[in-house]
Amino acid sequence: MEKINLVFNSVITKEDEIYCSLCLDLNVASEGETVLESKKNLIEAVNDYIEIAIENNLPIIRKVGDEDNPLITNPNEVVEQFVIKSDLQIETYV
Numbered sequence: 001m002e003k004i005n006l007v008f009n010s011v012i013t014k015e016d017e018i019y020c021s022l023c024l025d026l027n028v029a030s031e032g033e034t035v036l037e038s039k040k041n042l043i044e045a046v047n048d049y050i051e052i053a054i055e056n057n058l059p060i061i062r063k064v065g066d067e068d069n070p071l072i073t074n075p076n077e078v079v080e081q082f083v084i085k086s087d088l089q090i091e092t093y094v
Helices: 035-055
Strands: 002-015 018-023 028-032 078-090
Touching (some): 035 078
Antiparallel strands (some): 002 078
8 A cells, every 4th residue: 555645835814813724735724713723624624625636536736826825915914834744545456
């Protein structure tokens, strides 16, 4: 069984009383009442997205455009930058 490690760049911003998280490499977003909750929700959303993309033969990588990237458009609102690491195990057979 082959194991593939994927790393995705992500950010959290604060909008009013909610923390919004965004995976910059997949264009997947989530939110939470705390930084930790927002991060956990994004990790779950990323896992769900990858699973659905693979099952439906869709592209996995869908980078956020510069116009929607908070690191470029609103750097003062960025609370945290982090990476999400995902390891996929692929079993091939005949």
